[in-house]
Amino acid sequence: MSKKEIDHELLNWEWEIKPETSWWNISLSELYSYKDLILQLTRKEFLGLYQQTLLGPFWVLLQPLLTVLVYVFVFNNVIGISTGSVPPFLFNLIGITLWSLFSETFLQTSKAFSQNADIFNKVYFPRIIVAISTLWLQLILFSIQLLLLFATYLYFSIIGDLHFDISRIFLIFPIIIITTGIGFGGGLIFSVLTAKYRDLTALIQLIIRLLMFVCPIFYTLSMVPENMQWLVIINPLSSLFEYFRFAFLGTGTLDTFLLMYSAVFMVIIVCFGIMLFNKMSDKLIDIL
Secondary structure (H helix, E strand, C coil), X not given: CCHHHHHHHHHCCCCCXXXXXXXXXXXXXXXHHCHHHHHHHHHHHHHHHCCCCCCHHHHHHHHHHHHHHHHHHHHHHHCCCCCCCCCHHHHHHHHHHHHHHHHHHHHHHCCCCCCCHHHXXXXXXXXXXXXXXXXXXXXHHHHHHHHHHHHHHHHHHHCCCCCCCHHHHCCHHHHHHHHHHHHHHHHHHHHHHHHHCCCHHHHHHHHXXXXXXXXXXXXXXXXXXXXXXXXXXCCCCHHHHHHHHHHHHCCCCCCHHHHHHHXXXXXXXXXXXXXXXXXXXXXXXXXX
C-alpha cells in the first residue's frame, strides 16, 4: 500500500478516542447503528418486568384500573369531589393514564445507571441507549393503557354520556410528546444523581408522591382556590393534564401561554439531561 493510500485510510476513521467526554456527545447516526441493541434491551426489560408474575402483562391494564377504582372511592365518594356530568371512572382514568406515562418514564429512566452497572463495566456502547430502551418500553406500555382509555371513552360515548369529537383527539399527540420529554429529561438528571448518591432514590419516591397532588389529575384547575392556583400553575405538568382532559371531554382550563411554558421547560430539561448524562457517564462507571 502506498503512502498516499495509507494517509487516505487514516483520514477516514470510524472511531475517535478523546481524552474527555463532551457535554453534547451524541450522534444520531451512531444511535441508529445500535437500533438492534435498543430493541433487544427493550424486549429484555419487558420480559423481565413481568417474569414470574401471576398475571403477567395483564398488570399493564389491571394496575390503572385498580388505581382508578381507589380514586373514585376516595376522592369522589368519600371526599366528594364532583366531576360534573362526566362519569367519575372516566374522569380519573384520563388523569391516571397521563400520570402513569410521566411517573413511570421518570422513575425507570432514573435507574438507568444503577440497574445497568454490570453492563457498563463490561462493554462499550453509547450509555444513553439504555435510557432510550427504557423510554421505548414505557411508550409501549402507555400505548396499551391508552387503548384502554379509548375503549372506556367510546363505551361512555355509545351509551350517551359523552359527545364524541374526533377533532379534539388529535390534541393528545403534542401533550404525550411534552409529557414524555419532561419525564425522560428529569429521569436522565436523576439517574446521574442517584448513581452517585444512592439515598436520593427514596427522595425521588417522595417527590413523585408530592408532585401528584399538585397535578390536576383527580380535580380540575378551576376547582383550586384562586389564592392557591399559582402552586399548581408553576408545575409545567398542570397545563398538560388540562389539555389532555379537554381532548377527551371538551372541558378544561386552556391557556396557550402555560402550554408553551410546558413545551419550553421540556426542551430545556431534555437538553440538560442529555448533556449531563453524556458528560458524567464515563466518570460514574468508576464509582458504580
